[in-house]
Amino acid sequence: xxxxxxxxxxxxxxxxxxxxxxxxxxxxxxxxxxxxxxxxxxxxxxxxxxxxxxxxxxxxxxxxxxxxxxxxxxxxxxxxxxxxxxxxxxxxxxxxxxxxxxxxxxxxxxxxxxxxxxxxxxxxxxxxxxxxxxxxxxxxxxxxxxxxxxxxxxxxxxxxxxxxxxxxxxxxxxxxxxxxxxxxxxxxxxxxxxxxxxxxxxxxxxxxxxxxxxxxxxxxxxxxxxxxxxxxxxxxxxxxxxxxxxxxxxxxxxxxxxxxxxxxxxxxxxxxxxxxxxxxxxxxxxxxxxxxxxxxxxxxxxxxxxxxxxxxxxxxxxxx
Amino acid sequence: xxxxxxxxxxxxxxxxxxxxxxxxxxxxxxxxxxxxxxxxxxxxxxxxxxxxxxxxxxxxxxxxxxxxxxxxxxxxxxxxxxxxxxxxxxxxxxxxxxxxxxxxxxxxxxxxxxxxxxxxxxxxxxxxxxxxxxxxxxxxxxxxxxxxxxxxxxxxxxxxxxxxxxxxxxxxxxxxxxxxxxxxxxxxxxxxxxxxxxxxxxxxxxxxxxxxxxxxxxxxxxxxxxxxxxxxxxxxxxxxxxxxxxxxxxxxxxx
Numbered sequence: 312x313x314x315x316x317x318x319x320x321x322x323x324x325x326x327x328x329x330x331x332x333x334x335x336x337x338x339x340x341x342x343x344x345x346x347x348x349x350x351x352x353x354x355x356x357x358x359x360x361x362x363x364x365x366x367x368x369x370x371x372x373x374x375x376x377x378x379x380x381x382x383x384x385x386x387x388x389x390x391x392x393x394x395x396x397x398x399x400x401x402x403x404x405x406x407x408x409x410x411x412x413x414x415x416x417x418x419x420x421x422x423x424x425x426x427x428x429x430x431x432x433x434x435x436x437x438x439x440x441x442x443x444x445x446x447x448x449x450x451x452x453x454x455x456x457x458x459x460x461x462x463x464x465x466x467x468x469x470x471x472x473x474x475x476x477x478x479x480x481x482x483x484x485x486x487x488x489x490x491x492x493x494x495x496x497x498x499x500x501x502x503x504x505x506x507x508x509x510x511x512x513x514x515x516x517x518x519x520x521x522x523x524x525x526x527x528x529x530x531x532x533x534x535x536x537x538x539x540x541x542x543x544x545x546x547x548x549x550x551x552x553x554x555x556x557x558x559x560x561x562x563x564x565x566x567x568x569x570x571x572x573x574x575x576x577x578x579x580x581x582x583x584x585x586x587x588x589x590x591x592x593x594x595x596x597x598x599x600x601x602x603x604x605x606x607x608x609x610x611x612x613x614x615x616x617x618x619x620x621x622x623x624x625x626x627x628x629x630x631x
Numbered sequence: 632x633x634x635x636x637x638x639x640x641x642x643x644x645x646x647x648x649x650x651x652x653x654x655x656x657x658x659x660x661x662x663x664x665x666x667x668x669x670x671x672x673x674x675x676x677x678x679x680x681x682x683x684x685x686x687x688x689x690x691x692x693x694x695x696x697x698x699x700x701x702x703x704x705x706x707x708x709x710x711x712x713x714x715x716x717x718x719x720x721x722x723x724x725x726x727x728x729x730x731x732x733x734x735x736x737x738x739x740x741x742x743x744x745x746x747x748x749x750x751x752x753x754x755x756x757x758x759x760x761x762x763x764x765x766x767x768x769x770x771x772x773x774x775x776x777x778x779x780x781x782x783x784x785x786x787x788x789x790x791x792x793x794x795x796x797x798x799x800x801x802x803x804x805x806x807x808x809x810x811x812x813x814x815x816x817x818x819x820x821x822x823x824x825x826x827x828x829x830x831x832x833x834x835x836x837x838x839x840x841x842x843x844x845x846x847x848x849x850x851x852x853x854x855x856x857x858x859x860x861x862x863x864x865x866x867x868x869x870x871x872x873x874x875x876x877x878x879x880x881x882x883x884x885x886x
Contacts, residue, residue: 323791382797384789385770409774409791412749412808416761417771419727425846426727426757441850447752448644451657454851455755462847465757495770495802499786504794516884540879552672552811558794565774565790565810573884575875580644594882596875597861603647605855612878613861620868621875628876 312460314347317372317400319354319391320365321410323382324501327361330406330468335367336475337433337466338404342369344435345401351482352394354387356380359484366478372398373484378491384413385496390489392421400461402440407465409565415465426463427455429583431470440464449583449605468564469587508559509543515572516542519562519589520550523578523599523618527555533577536622539629545569547579563588577618581606598622632686632780634677635740636710637733637747637759638670639692640701640722644752648854655849659722666701669748675812676778677746678709684780686743687711691736693720693729699833706827707819713831718838725845726754730762732838737767739836742804744785749774749808756845760808770801773808 316338321328335351342349348369353361357380359373372394378386387410395403395418405415407429419426431452432443442464444453511517518537524530530544537544544560551561562569564584574592579585580599586609589595597610598618607613614621642648643663651658677688689712690705692698702713716736720729737745745767747760764771772789776796779786783803788796790810801807819827864874 323795383799384772409789412758412773413761413771416726416757417765419757420762420765423844425844427755427847428757429755444755445855446755447642447648449855450644450648452853452855453755453849454853455847456850457847458844459846495805496772497800499798499800502788502796502798549668553815561794565792567793572882573879594878594884595861596878598871601645607861607863608855610861612864612875614864614871614874616864616866616868616871621871624869624872625875628872 312399313401314345315350315398315400316342316345316347317350317352317395317398317403318368319403319405319411319414320351320361321406321408322355322358322361327364328406329473330408330466332473332476333468333471334404334406334466334476335365336473337471339367339475341402341433341435341440345438347401350400352391354379354390355382362484363481365482366480367476368482370483370485372487374487374489376489376491378494381498382410383494383496383498386491386494388414388417389491392418393489394487395422395424402461403463405463405465407467411465415463419463424461424463425457425459426465428465429467430464431467433464445583449581449586450603467583504559505557508557511543511545511560511562512567512569514543514569516540517545517569517571517573518542518575518577519545519547519579520577521547521579522549524550527553530555532622536626539626540573540575542571542573547582547585576606576610577622579606580604581609632680632684632744633689633742634680634686634744634746635689635691635737635742636670636674636677636705637691637745637763638674638701638705639667639729639751639759640664640695640698641667641752650852655852656723657852664697666704667748667751669750669809671816672812673746673748673809674705674708674710675814675816676809678817679813680778680780681709689714689740691716691733693724693732694718694835695720695722695724700824702833703827703831704819704824706831707823708817713833715833715835716838717835718841723753726756726759726762727843727845728841730759731766731843732841733759733763734766735839735841736836744803745806746778746809747806749810755849756847758808760806764806767806769804769806771806771808772799772801774810775807776811777813778807
C-alpha cells in the first residue's frame, strides 16, 4: 500500500467540475498528513488536455480508452477499480455526485475497500482518517473511522475550498490503458435541458417552493407571489419530481445553482442537496413550520408561521 | 418483465431526531419510520412498466422492525409479490450488508430488472443499488429518471447537474437507482393496505451469509452546529408578512 491520496477528477463536456478542485485542495492536505502524493485520476478520451489544470496534483493518471470516451457507469467503474487495485492508494476521493455515485460503491466492492459516503469533513490524526457524513437530510452529522489502512470516501460538493485545489502547470502524466470487455452499458448521447422556460439563474428575485406546499393546486398561490415581487418561481426537487413545475425551475444538486438578491423559500426544509444550489443568495428568507428544519441554519431570516397565512398576506401587501 | 423493487424504511425526517446514550446512534424508541421516498419512486416506475409491458413487480425488504406494513403498502399500490429477507438485522444495518443480503436472495429469483431508490437518508456506507449490482454482477446506472424497455434492453436517462442528462442503453438484467418516476408515486389508502394484509402473502426468505466487511464504524453522531442561524420572525402570518416587506424594502430589493 502507498500513502497516496487519489482524486477521481470529474468532468463533463470538456470541463472539470468544481468539486474536482475541492477534492484536490483537501486531498493535498491529506497527502501532507500522510506523507504521500496527491494523484488525480482522469478518465476519458481527450481528457488529458485537462491535465494542465490539475497542477495541485503530484501526478495525473490518464485513462484513455474508446469505452471511457464519455462517462459510463460500467466502464469508468471497471477502469477505476483497475487503477485503484494496481496502485493501492491510502484514500480514494470520489465526488458524491451523479457520476461519483456510480463509481464509489463499485470501487469499494471490486477493490475490497471500505466506503463512507456523503462526507463533508475529513481529518487525519496519527495516520488515521476520520470523516464526517451529512445524513438524515442534513439533520445529523455522523463521524466514522476506518478499520483498515485504505478507504474510499465520497465527498459532498461544496464541502471544501476549490481555490485550494487550483494550480497551473501539468504534473507528470502516467498513461494507463485498461482492459475493458464488451460493455453492457452503452452511452448514447447527452440531452441538454429544454430551453424556452424562465432562466432562474438570471433572476434577482426567486420565490422557491418545496414540499410544504402540499399539493399542485397550491402552486398558483406562490406563482402569484413571485409575480408580485417581480421575480420567478423556483423549487426544490420533490416539486419537480412530482411534475408540478418543470425541471428548469429546480434549484440544487441535480438542478441549478442560483445566486439571487432575494431567495424567499416557502415550505422547503433545506436538505443538503438544496442548500448546495442556493447558499450564496444575498438574502435568504425561509418560511417553514418545522422549527428544527435545517434551512434555519442557512437562512438570514426565518419564520415558523404557516405559509398559507404568510403568502396571501404578502401578495396583498405587494399588490396593495 | 419481472421487476424487483428493494425498499427500505428511513426515519421520518419531519420528526425530531435524538441520540441514544452511546452518542453513536439514533434513539429509535419513539422514531417514526416511512418508506424511503426514492424507493416509492422506484416502485411507481416499476408499476408503470408493468402496466405497459405486463409481468410482475416484487417488493422486497430486509426484515427490520415494523417492515411488514411498508411491504403491504407496496402490495396495496400494485406489487404482486412481497419478500421479507430475514436475518439478524437492526434498523441501522449497513448498506454493504443490506445489499449482500438482498443479492443472496435475488440470486435465487427470476428477474429482468431491479429498480430501487437512488439513495436513502441514512446510507452512510454507500447507496444500495450500486452495491447490489456489484454483488450480483449486473450493470447499473444511478440517478435515473425514465426507464424505457425495448427488445430486451433498457434505455434510461441519467441526470447530471443543471438539467443535463445522459442517455444510456443497458443490457438486462440491470439495477437502476431511481431518482424520480415518470408519474407522482401513487397513494394507497389505509383500507387498501388492510386488504393487502389479508390477501397478499408475505414470503420470508433467509438472507444467508451476508457477513461482508463494512470496514468502518460510527465513532460519534451529533446534530450539525447551527451557524449564525436565521433571525426568526415571530407572530401571525400577517405580522410575518409585514416584517418580510420591511426587510426587502430595507435591502432595496423591492420598493
